[in-house]
Amino acid sequence: MSAIATPAARPRRIRIGRGLAVWLAVVVGFIVAGGVAWLYQLSEGLRVTGLRNTMMWGQYILFFMFFVGLSAGGLIVASAGRLFGVAAFKPISRLAVLEATIAVLLAGMFIIPDLGRPERIVNILLHPNLTSPMIWDIAIVFVYLGLSAFYVWLYTRADLARAGSPLAAGSGTSPAALERDERLKSALAWVALPAAILLHSITAWIFGLQISRGFWYTALMAPMFIASALVSGLGLVIVLALILRRFRRLTFGNDLVAMLGGLLGVFIAVQAFFLFAEFLTAAYPGAPGEAGPAHRMLTGPYAPMFWFEVLVGLGVPFAILVVRRHRHSARWVGLASVIAIVGIFVHRLNLLLNGLSFPPIGLPPGVSIGVAQGSGGSFAESYWYAPTIVEWLIVGGVLAVGALLFTLAALVLPLEERAAHDGG
């Protein structure tokens, strides 16, 4: 193993230097701004967003989808590494489960500002309708959140106990306790992997089961969600791992970087394959409905974003990672990961916009927009959605919560596996 063995854990003092203080101040500032924006949205209603009856889901659902996807990489890498005995993943397994936990927490948070009546969210428990994919999705989000949070604790608790941290919750470090940890980790991997697959599938089925949205109504939706989740999730794990290595909070060699980079390249290829299969099937018959949205993506108004997704989002990182020399360079792999994450974000954006912006009955004057318009009429056949500053501030606030949690976790939790005590 390439990880450098470090001395036995000792209580670590957290020093808050100037850079860290500035970073925390900025993050807290964003959280406050997001909170104020949300209060404003609560008092005025969702009309302060760019959403209307013609385009009823936007920025919040986009980030929900995106963060559900991001949380995949972490848990799948960590649990698959354990299930299939890939010891090389060990140096980043703690980071991976931490990333999964924070990402799924943020995904859940993004749902709240999207609701018109967030104070009624308890109705989900009081009056659940089991034919709604949304109920199942919320359930799996909670299960997954609990599972991944427990996973983080399980991975770090022995080191926390050695350091005398209260976070260890009084658990011990006897050989028997450590052995029990290992058994639990292996058992949990069997649950975590299917849970991760389920989370992404059910989220996909929120969209993919809707026959009224021809562009979404495809059996490929769930597999494609998993492929795209693996790309963005693994991409984020790589980026975070490289950042933490830069700040000396994690130690691993470039052979692991090369391995993860290679894996990312494979995931990108799978995503590209699914995308091609989907568009070929949609476009080939040349019939309206299915082909309509496909045509809009390939040559119509959404073409620039679609081709960005394909050529830049998938093509460029694949071209980088396919070169062996690049895979052994942290810079190249990091760059490819960032581009791949952006590419998957644009993929989700295209999915959302193209699925919604044209109503199934496309006759004039179209759908009633839903708010009084000064001029231009109350109807629209298609609608160009753009998020408002309120939506950006709220999204920024939730992202800042994630950044804050990750920073604190990176400071407090022992993210590095200590080879001396690792039992393997």
Place this chain on the structure above:
Amino acid sequence: MPDKVSPVAALSPASRAWGEIEPHSDEPHWAMVVDEERCIGCWSCAVICKSENDLPLGMWWNRILTDGDGLDEPAVEHGRPAMHWVPLTCQHCENAPCVKVCPVGATYRRDDGVVMMDNDRCIGCRYCMIACPYGVRAFNWGRPERPNSVETGMLPARPVGTVEKCTLCVHRLAENQVPSCVWSCPAQARIFGDLNDPDSRVNRLIREREGEVLLEEVGTRPSVHYLPSRRRSEL
């Protein structure tokens, strides 16, 4: 839902008789037939719907689509211009996608076939609007705006942040009166009745005129049926 004074009580006996629902079975399945041959695209039904149900500015439960290139622009059929309209409101589907997807059961189908909203339960997630292929659901995006702040209708205002839609005027059905879009149509293009009664006018018209439903391919089994025009509406 309605807790205001019914307007039906204030109607003259003649108006009451005009709006009366025809005899029906004991367990009716309420339905509407829209005769495309009769529709003149005047939007009376859409306007009275706004008044009856107290819809704020920018909100429509009922609208008249033009089967052409633009609003009230004719389509070209066999080389000649022709006018057709498609009055569109909630189709009160038997297999309603909105009912299926609502996470909290705030939208549901009554035994008489009316798809209803419970605006006190709705959490405002708008999944029903995603699921509805007809685009007939409307969200309360903000505080309702009304000209001169006058509430016109007989229904209490729906809360901000919830979804609403056509109720087939259930407050009128309760008094054996047809929905307002039906009695108010100057061309009598809308016919209301009971699908469970084989001899009802709606059933006879659907049989004789080969009534169709919108987007049959998505399998929603709407309660609103359309009678295609028998003559070419050439201009």
